Amino acid sequence: MWIVVGRAMGSLTVGPGADRLAPLAVLAATIAAISEPAPTIRLATRDDLEAIVGLYNATIPGRTATAQLEPVTVEEREPWFHASTPDRRPLWVAENAAGEIVAWVGLSDFHPRAAYHVTAQISIYLRDDVRGQGLGGRLLDHAIAESPGVGVSALIGLVFAHNAASLALFASRGFERWGHMPRVADMDGVPRDLVYVGRHV
Structure with a gap:
C-alpha cells in the first residue's frame, strides 16, 4: 500500500x-x-508588464473577461501602463513566494472628461490556478481601501452578463448593478450583454 x-x-x-x-x-x-504563503500585493513596476500582459492574454480565449478578441503585445500596453500612475490610477500585482505574478488589479479612467476624475474603472485578472482561493476578494478589498487616497470616490466594473463568477465576486464586495447594456458585444457571432457594477468608497 x-x-x-x-x-x-x-x-x-x-x-x-x-x-x-x-x-x-x-x-x-x-x-x-x-x-503556502499568501501572495504579496504591491504596486506594479515596468518589469511586471510582461507578466501582466500574459495574464490578460490568457483570459481572451475564454470570451468572458475581456472584449479583446486577439492577444495584445507588451508594446501595445505600454501607454496604458504609463498612465497607471500610483498617485492617481494605481496598478497592483499579486506576487507569490516563487516571485511569480499570479494576479493584478488596476484602476483606469472611466471617462476622459474632467468631472469624472473621481470615478475609476476597476479591472482584475487572476491566473487560473489561483482562482477560488480568495485572492480576487483580497485584491478588490485592497483597491477599495486605497481608492480614497488617490482621489477616487466611485469604482465601476464592466462585466459581461455571462461571467457569473466575476459578478458574484464584485457583489461580495458591495458592488451593485448600475447598468445593463443588452447585446452590445459580438463574441464569435454570439451577442453578449454588458453589466456595469459600481460602488462608492
Missing part, C-alpha cells in the same frame, strides 16, 4: 490499496496548499 502526494506539481500517485487512503491524500494536498 503506497500513496505519494507531489506538493510542488500537485500530482497524486497511488498504488495497491491506496483507495482507502485517498481521503488522506486529499487532506494532505489541501494542507500543503493552505500552508
